[in-house]
Every structure is written in structure tokens, then in C-alpha cells.
Amino acid sequence: MAIKTEICIDSYAGAKIAADLGYTSVEINSALDLGGLTPSLGLVREICNNLKIEKNCMLRPRGGGFCYTASEYETMLADLDILCKEKIDGIVFGFLTADYHVDIARTAEMITRIHQAGLKAIFHRAFDNTIDPKQAIETLIQLRADRLLTSGQAGTAIEGADLLAKLQAEYGQEIELVAGAGVKAKNALQLLQKTKVNYIHSSCRVQATDVTSKLNVSYAIYNDYPTNYLCTDYTSAEALRAVVADYQS
Numbered sequence: 001m002a003i004k005t006e007i008c009i010d011s012y013a014g015a016k017i018a019a020d021l022g023y024t025s026v027e028i029n030s031a032l033d034l035g036g037l038t039p040s041l042g043l044v045r046e047i048c049n050n051l052k053i054e055k056n057c058m059l060r061p062r063g064g065g066f067c068y069t070a071s072e073y074e075t076m077l078a079d080l081d082i083l084c085k086e087k088i089d090g091i092v093f094g095f096l097t098a099d100y101h102v103d104i105a106r107t108a109e110m111i112t113r114i115h116q117a118g119l120k121a122i123f124h125r126a127f128d129n130t131i132d133p134k135q136a137i138e139t140l141i142q143l144r145a146d147r148l149l150t151s152g153q154a155g156t157a158i159e160g161a162d163l164l165a166k167l168q169a170e171y172g173q174e175i176e177l178v179a180g181a182g183v184k185a186k187n188a189l190q191l192l193q194k195t196k197v198n199y200i201h202s203s204c205r206v207q208a209t210d211v212t213s214k215l216n217v218s219y220a221i222y223n224d225y226p227t228n229y230l231c232t233d234y235t236s237a238e239a240l241r242a243v244v245a246d247y248q249s
């Protein structure tokens with residue numbers, strides 16, 4: 001089976017890198033520094049109107065976790081209605097209860113709405129903070145989620161490779177598993193060989209500089225690097241694609 005590849009991006013430039021290099025998909029976000037939030041409509045439209053690549057949109061109103069207030073959830077539903085009118089392929093989302101289980105009611109409603117729009121329902125790494133991964137993935141399968149992005153409940157996919165391998169072996173025919181978090185050219189081969197996953201996800205990110213984040217006051221994202229922000233790195237993305245191509249040849 002061909003290995004699929006995805007870059008999570010928060011700019012048109014990042015999406016174009018993915019499309020130009022032949023990646024399978026992009027996960028469209030804003031604020032990658034916060035783990036990815038709901039993107040702007042302008043960014044989504046620009047990518048949809050100009051690039052031929054699978055387009056999946058993050059649906060996340062804030063950083064800090066996945067147990068949302070009623071008003072935050074209503075905002076997500078409103079954003080969903082807007083995004084579903086665009087030429088996208090999937091919605092990336094995740095809901096947890098305060099006791100670290102998949103929020104069944106909200107997840108079920110979200111999946112139903114996504115499928116009614118003809119899109120793929122992709123549960124993100126909220127899964128990695130569930131208390132029982134076996135129960136969580138079986139819940140997602142029962143609710144008809146199409147895809148699951150996970151690091152195997154570890155800080156990086158390499159660190160979670162044992163669980164990823166188990167999930168792929170037991171559930172890979174029922175839900176598409178995507179291995180993400182810390183995936184780079186230098187570890188992708190090891191990850192693919194150990195887990196047997198067919199889809200990998202990377203940010204391929206690098207820090208760029210904008211000196212206007214400091215002069216009279218500071219708007220720094222990183223205290224140690226006050227003029228830096230994240231963006232997609234062509235060289236890293238190209239290297240990762242090359243590793244995957246070699247693995248398949």
C-alpha cells in the first residue's frame with residue numbers, strides 16, 4: 001500500500017510546498033505555536049482555489065485542551081458550517097470529557113454533520129490524552145470516524161511507536177491511522193518500519209524571523225527568540241518526501 005504524507009500548515013506558502021512536493025494532504029490551521037487552531041476563511045479559500053491537494057481543516061477554537069464550554073462548542077459548530085461550504089475534504093477535531101474519555105455526544109454530532117457535508121471526519125491528537133486508548137479508538141470506530149491522528153500517546157510518534165504498531169495491527173482495517181508528532185526525515189523510516197502505518201503527518205517546521213516583534217514593546221512568541229515564528233521549511237519537507245519515496249521503492 002502506498003504511504004500517504006501530510007504537512008500541517010498555517011500559511012499558503014506552506015500548503016504550496018506540500019502540493020509542489022507531492023504530499024497527499026495538508027492540515028490547514030492557524031497558530032501552529034498553540035498546536036493548531038481553526039484557520040481563517042481567507043486562507044482556506046486561497047488554498048482551495050489554487051492548489052490541487054487533499055485539504056483538511058482544523059476545527060479548534062483555542063489552545064490548552066479539548067474539553068470545551070457550551071459557547072466554545074457552539075462556535076465550533078458555526079465554524080463547521082462555514083468551512084463545509086468550501087472545497088475541502090475533511091475536518092480535523094477532537095472532544096474529551098473532563099475525565100479523559102472521548103466525549104461521545106459531541107463527537108457523534110460532529111461526525112454526523114461532517115458526513116452529511118460529504119467530508120471526512122478526522123479525530124486529532126486529543127486521542128493521546130485519553131485514559132484508555134483501546135476504549136477510545138473503539139468508540140471512534142463505533143461513531144464512524146474516518147481517520148485518527150495520533151502519536152501513540154507519547155510526546156513524539158517515535159516514542160509512541162509500540163502503541164502505534166498495536167493500534168495499526170488491531171484496528172488499521174477499521175479506521176485510518178495517521179502517525180504524527182516529531183516526524184522528520186531522520187526518523188520516518190524507523191517509524192514506518194516499526195509501526196506499519198500507511199500515513200504520516202509532520203509540520204516540517206522551522207523558525208523564521210520578523211524583527212518588528214520588538215522595539216519599544218515586545219510581541220515575542222518565544223522569550224529566548226523574540227523575533228521568531230514558525231513556518232514550513234521546504235528543505236525539511238523535501239527530505240521527508242524523499243525518505244518515504246525510498247521506503248516505497
